[in-house]
Amino acid sequence: MPSARAATIEDVAREAGVSRAAVSKVIRNAYGVSPAMRERVTAAIDALDYRPRVAARAMRGSSFTLGIEMPHIGNPFFTKVVAGATAALQGTDYQLIIAPADVDGEEGVRAIGALADRQVDGIVAISPLVAPEWLERLATRVPVVMLGRHDRSLAYDTVTGDDAEGTRLVMEHLLGLGHRRIVHLTRSEEVTRPGTGNPHAVRLERYLVHMQEAGLADHIRVVRTGLDEESARLDTLALLDEQRPTAIFVGNDELALGTLRALAEFGLSAADVSVVGYDDIDIASHPAISLTTVDQAGEAMGERAMRLLLERIQGRTEPTHFSVEPSLKVRESTKPASADPNP
Amino acid sequence: MPSARAATIEDVAREAGVSRAAVSKVIRNAYGVSPAMRERVTAAIDALDYRPRVAARAMRGSSFTLGIEMPHIGNPFFTKVVAGATAALQGTDYQLIIAPADVDGEEGVRAIGALADRQVDGIVAISPLVAPEWLERLATRVPVVMLGRHDRSLAYDTVTGDDAEGTRLVMEHLLGLGHRRIVHLTRSEEVTRPGTGNPHAVRLERYLVHMQEAGLADHIRVVRTGLDEESARLDTLALLDEQRPTAIFVGNDELALGTLRALAEFGLSAADVSVVGYDDIDIASHPAISLTTVDQAGEAMGERAMRLLLERIQGRTEPTHFSVEPSLKVRESTKPASADPNP
DNA sequence: TTGAAAGCGCTAACAA
DNA sequence: TTGTTAGCGCTTTCAA
Numbered sequence A, B: 001m002p003s004a005r006a007a008t009i010e011d012v013a014r015e016a017g018v019s020r021a022a023v024s025k026v027i028r029n030a031y032g033v034s035p036a037m038r039e040r041v042t043a044a045i046d047a048l049d050y051r052p053r054v055a056a057r058a059m060r061g062s063s064f065t066l067g068i069e070m071p072h073i074g075n076p077f078f079t080k081v082v083a084g085a086t087a088a089l090q091g092t093d094y095q096l097i098i099a100p101a102d103v104d105g106e107e108g109v110r111a112i113g114a115l116a117d118r119q120v121d122g123i124v125a126i127s128p129l130v131a132p133e134w135l136e137r138l139a140t141r142v143p144v145v146m147l148g149r150h151d152r153s154l155a156y157d158t159v160t161g162d163d164a165e166g167t168r169l170v171m172e173h174l175l176g177l178g179h180r181r182i183v184h185l186t187r188s189e190e191v192t193r194p195g196t197g198n199p200h201a202v203r204l205e206r207y208l209v210h211m212q213e214a215g216l217a218d219h220i221r222v223v224r225t226g227l228d229e230e231s232a233r234l235d236t237l238a239l240l241d242e243q244r245p246t247a248i249f250v251g252n253d254e255l256a257l258g259t260l261r262a263l264a265e266f267g268l269s270a271a272d273v274s275v276v277g278y279d280d281i282d283i284a285s286h287p288a289i290s291l292t293t294v295d296q297a298g299e300a301m302g303e304r305a306m307r308l309l310l311e312r313i314q315g316r317t318e319p320t321h322f323s324v325e326p327s328l329k330v331r332e333s334t335k336p337a338s339a340d341p342n343p
Numbered sequence C: 001t002t003g004a005a006a007g008c009g010c011t012a013a014c015a016a
Numbered sequence D: 001t002t003g004t005t006a007g008c009g010c011t012t013t014c015a016a
Helices: A009-016 A019-029 A036-046 A054-060 A076-089 A108-117 A131-140 A163-176 A199-213 A227-242 A253-264 A298-313 B007-016 B020-029 B034-047 B053-058 B076-091 B109-115 B132-139 B164-178 B199-213 B229-241 B253-265 B298-313
Strands: A064-069 A095-100 A122-126 A144-147 A158-159 A180-184 A223-226 A247-250 A273-277 A293-295 A321-324 A327-328 B065-070 B095-100 B122-126 B144-147 B157-161 B180-185 B221-224 B245-250 B275-276 B292-295 B323-325 B327-330
Touching: A009 A019, A009 A036, A019 A036, A054 B053, A064 A108, A064 A298, A076 A095, A076 A122, A076 A158, A076 A253, A076 A298, A095 A108, A108 A122, A108 A131, A122 A298, A122 A327, A131 A144, A144 A298, A158 A163, A158 A298, A163 A180, A163 A199, A163 A247, A163 A273, A163 A293, A163 A327, A180 A227, A199 A223, A223 A227, A227 A247, A227 A253, A247 A253, A253 A273, A298 A321, B007 B020, B007 B034, B020 B034, B020 B199, B065 B076, B065 B109, B065 B298, B076 B095, B076 B122, B076 B253, B076 B298, B095 B109, B109 B122, B109 B132, B122 B298, B132 B144, B144 B298, B157 B164, B164 B180, B164 B199, B164 B245, B164 B275, B164 B292, B164 B327, B180 B199, B180 B229, B199 B221, B221 B229, B229 B245, B229 B253, B245 B253, B253 B275, B298 B323
Parallel strands: A064 A095, A064 A122, A122 A144, A144 A158, A158 A321, A180 A223, A180 A247, A247 A273, B065 B095, B065 B122, B122 B144, B144 B157, B157 B323, B180 B221, B180 B245, B245 B275
Antiparallel strands: A095 B095, A293 A327, B292 B327
């Protein structure tokens, strides 16, 4: 049962026969400590197995903690981002913590708020459904990087993929293969609301534009689904019951896995219905899956987001916006359009 | 740029015309506040958009934060655990944070230490390479649940899968299919060191026993790999170059994906080499992957771990150990042994 | 039922 | 170079 008392800075000071301030300076590598002092203090720290309480430090300044809000722990793209973020923090004094949100909507706000309450020194928010003003206000208290969403701000930095370009790559590829009946399977209306700058909103908007420009306005068909593979599976099954498309452009890879599952259950292959995802999660390149998708360099995004946070902490004040170039990974899940499957 | 000052309990007290203590009682739902008082305070809190600083609360008591150390963010089994943990915390005042470790060995200790430094009210550690004494000592200060590892303790609780039983299911299945040349692909020697109670150590040990009992001591072959899919792919490619097994029992599903990838690159199918994983991650049931594996109910484990933590916080002192029953999911990746592939 | 006041462990002026 | 001291924002006795 919890009982034993951990050493405090006071204990260390007593043990080393110095002041608390001296110990504080040593642990912060602050200016103005003699080698002798440093040595005595270090010895005392080791002897007592002392570790500074982050809460106490946070009250006076920084918590040496950076937080990342994760909208859906089950999506491997987000774990790529975290991997990049972790890498960027190697060798620094900062610890990364993840606050999982894991439900649509308001949950993201809750998780971000929880990070703020914990006095993290910086926050990465992954395209949550938050009003820009809310984030703006938060960003006046703590450095914030918004990841994925395209809205710009004077208060927070942004890291985005170029979703317009990514969608162009997808649509050109599908149209080039002769597809005309192309369905777009995407998230809820709320998530894709125009003008929010949400990546899914941009992909949807560009899908509509490309269909129109290709003279396929009559074939436009947008189907909504939830945020996990299972939702996508069910909604794909439903859409296959109706007039069958020759291609499905899915909002992201996790959802695309559900679509592939549904196609398999229906006994359909890539020759019948082509599928394109977005994100290039690891499994997409597995030979048995071989999902055509847009690589938007999740690790690079996470790494860059952390760098921006560190820069802000070190004093930068001009807002910075960073965009990564997407590239299309063409795989077996897309084939030339077959003859009209609905004779 | 960070600047504006957030409201403190002092501000709220002034706004409501009461003492700080009164505000504190209201936000903690403590005993002894009149409805009138509660109302005034609540109004002031809303008016000022006040949120208590967790750091300040932590200095006097609890941080209302529970932490989970994650050895490898890329492994979907761990995200299942987190999903379960998140669910268990719904409706409580506790916030879950994840500290990613993401490298073999000492990193786990670092991450757990970081959580402790942040004064979390409880810690779930996912089978890290830590000396039991170290954890034991930590557990005297903060409730700890060790997830996965089979060592028992008077100080911390444990949640485990029954790895001996899981391995029995795997080996009986493979032997029943007529396999004799069964390779076990597992983690490093460090991770599988006997007596550590690490799940991979148990799986290895039972593999050896089952091979011996089946009179296949001569066919025992243990191959080591790293902790991600890519390592497993490379090490599988290497082992296929030598005398080819008819079946590979892989330490977990993430690694098994690498093995499947390698087999595909080699032009081999399940008819040539059967593969079994462990964990039943979501993708394992995808028809294109169809990996035979052991389901050990990751969500349930995460949920149970959090419950144990909450119980400890509420005062339980007797150590508790919980074990989940594994079950074998037989899929297409295992087929009856073919004739000797090495004529 | 309410409030005054001490103190949690640390950092940052400032003084010595 | 070192030490003294005043808080940071809360919770918690203890009195009123």
